[in-house]
Amino acid sequence: MPKLERLLHGLLAALLCLTLVSAQASEAPVVAANPEIEARMMVLAAELRCLVCQNQTIADSHAGLAEDLRQQIREMLAKGMSERQILDYMTERYGDFVLYRPPFKPSTLLLWVGPGLLLLLALGTLWRVLQRRQRLAPEAFDPDTPDEDAAR
Amino acid sequence: MNRFLLPLGAFLLLALFLALGLRLNPREVPSPLIDKPAPSFQTSSLARPEALIRREDMLGKVWMLNVWASWCAACRDEHALLVDFSRRGVAPIYGLNYKDKREDGLGWLNRFGNPYTDTLFDPDGRIGIDYGVYGVPETFVIDRAGVIRYKHIGPVTPEVLRDKIEPLLRKLANA
Numbered sequence: 001m002p003k004l005e006r007l008l009h010g011l012l013a014a015l016l017c018l019t020l021v022s023a024q025a026s027e028a029p030v031v032a033a034n035p036e037i038e039a040r041m042m043v044l045a046a047e048l049r050c051l052v053c054q055n056q057t058i059a060d061s062h063a064g065l066a067e068d069l070r071q072q073i074r075e076m077l078a079k080g081m082s083e084r085q086i087l088d089y090m091t092e093r094y095g096d097f098v099l100y101r102p103p104f105k106p107s108t109l110l111l112w113v114g115p116g117l118l119l120l121l122a123l124g125t126l127w128r129v130l131q132r133r134q135r136l137a138p139e140a141f142d143p144d145t146p147d148e149d150a151a152r
Numbered sequence: 153m154n155r156f157l158l159p160l161g162a163f164l165l166l167a168l169f170l171a172l173g174l175r176l177n178p179r180e181v182p183s184p185l186i187d188k189p190a191p192s193f194q195t196s197s198l199a200r201p202e203a204l205i206r207r208e209d210m211l212g213k214v215w216m217l218n219v220w221a222s223w224c225a226a227c228r229d230e231h232a233l234l235v236d237f238s239r240r241g242v243a244p245i246y247g248l249n250y251k252d253k254r255e256d257g258l259g260w261l262n263r264f265g266n267p268y269t270d271t272l273f274d275p276d277g278r279i280g281i282d283y284g285v286y287g288v289p290e291t292f293v294i295d296r297a298g299v300i301r302y303k304h305i306g307p308v309t310p311e312v313l314r315d316k317i318e319p320l321l322r323k324l325a326n327a
Contacts (some may be wrong), residue, residue, distance in 0.1 A: 051181055051286035064251065065286055068277050093284040095184040 043071045044083055048090055049100045080104050115136070158182050183257040183303040184285050188218075190294050191282035196256050198271035205272050207298065210246075216317070217292040218268070219248045219280060220309075222260035229308035231264050234279040237313060238267030243293075243321045247271035250280045252286055293317060295324045 042059050049071070050061035058066045059075075069090075076086050090098045102108045134138075167280055183264050185191075190207060197203040212269060218234060220227040247268035249257040274280055283292065284303075293302040302320055314322070 054179065065277075068251075068281065072278075072281060092184060093282060094285070094286065095181060097181050 037074055037077045040077055040083075041070060044073055044077075044086055045070055045101055047087065049098050051094060051098065154203070173291075179250075179313045180305055181284075181286060183300070185284055185300045186303060187256040188300060190292070190298050190300050191279075193272065193279045195272050195279060195281065196276060198261075198273045199246070201254070201273075205246075205270060210294065211298050212245050212296055214295055214321055215269075216243055216245045216295070216321075217248055217294060218245055219250050219283070219285050219288050219290045221250045221252045221288050222256040223252065226307050227262065230289055231267070232268060233308055233310060233313065234267040235265040236267075238269075243325070248274055248279060248285075250274050250285060251277045255281075264291070276299060291317070293320055293324070 001093055016059035028095075039061040045059035046057045046087055050056045050058050050066045052065050053061045058069050073086060076089065087099065096103055104112055192207045194204055194206045197205055234245060245267050249271050251273065256271070263297045267287070272279065277285070287305065289307055291308050292300055295301050301324065302316065304317070308317070
C-alpha cells in the first residue's frame with residue numbers, strides 16, 4: 001500500500017538523518033590541578049610542533065617529548081611567563097621548526113609566497129595560450145588540416 | 153622549437169628541485185644552539201649520586217656530550233664505536249642518560265661498555281630539553297669556552313666520526 005510504503009520510507013529517511021549526528025568519541029578531559037593553566041597550556045601547545053611526530057602539534061601528540069613539553073609549559077605558565085616568552089623559550093632550543101605556523105621571515109619568504117606565485121604563473125600561461133588560440137584561423141582546429149598549414 | 157624548450161626547461165627545473173629535496177632528511181631539525189653557549193646544568197653523576205656535575209666544570213676542555221638511554225635501540229648501534237673512540241683519547245666523552253632509571257642506565261653501561269668519562273643523570277629530561285634533544289641518540293661537540301660547535305642527530309657513524317667530529321675536535325684542541 002502506497003501510504004504504508006511512504007511511511008516506511010519516511011521512517012528510514014529519518015533514521016538515516018540521525019546518523020549525521022554522529023557520536024564523536026574524544027579523549028576524556030584531563031582533570032588538571034589548575035584548569036585555567038591547563039586551558040592556556042593547550043592553546044600554546046597547539047602552536048608548537050611535536051618534533052617526534054612532526055605532523056602533529058604538542059597538544060595532539062602522545063609522544064614522550066610532547067608530554068614533557070606540555071608539563072614544561074604548565075610550569076612556565078605557573079611561574080607567570082608570558083606566551084611570547086614561552087614560545088621564545090622553545091624556539092631558542094628547537095629552532096623555528098618547533099613553531100607549527102612558520103614565521104614570516106626572509107628565509108621562509110619562498111614558502112609563504114611560492115604557491116601564490118606559481119598560481120599566478122600558471123594563470124598567466126593559461127591566459128597567453130588562450131590569447132594565442134584566439135588568433136588562430138578556424139582551420140587550426142580542424143583535425144584533418146595539418147597544424148603547419150593552419151598556422152600560416 | 154620554443155614550444156618544446158619551455159616545458160622541457162620547466163621539467164628540468166622541477167627535476168632539479170626533486171633531486172635536491174631527495175637528499176634532504178625532513179626529520180632532521182637543525183639546532184639553533186650551534187655557536188651558542190652550552191646551556192648550564194647541574195646534576196648528579198649516574199654512577200655516584202652524591203657527586204654533582206656542573207657545566208662550569210667542563211670549561212677549559214674540548215668535550216663531547218652523547219645523549220643516550222637504556223631504552224634506546226639506536227644507541228646500541230653507535231655504542232661500540234664510541235667505546236673504541238674513547239680509548240683513543242682524542243677528547244673526553246660525557247654521557248647524558250636521558251629519561252632513564254639509574255639502575256637501567258648503569259646496567260646498560262655494564263653490559264655494553266662505558267666510553268664516558270662520566271655520565272650525567274637526567275631522569276626527567278630537563279637537561280635534554282635545554283639542549284634541544286628530541287630523539288636519542290644525539291651527540292654534541294663543545295669547545296673550551298663552553299660553546300656548542302656541532303650537533304649530530306642519530307647514531308654516530310664511522311663516516312661522521314672520521315669526516316666531521318674528529319677533525320673538529322682536533323681543530324678546537326689546537327685553537
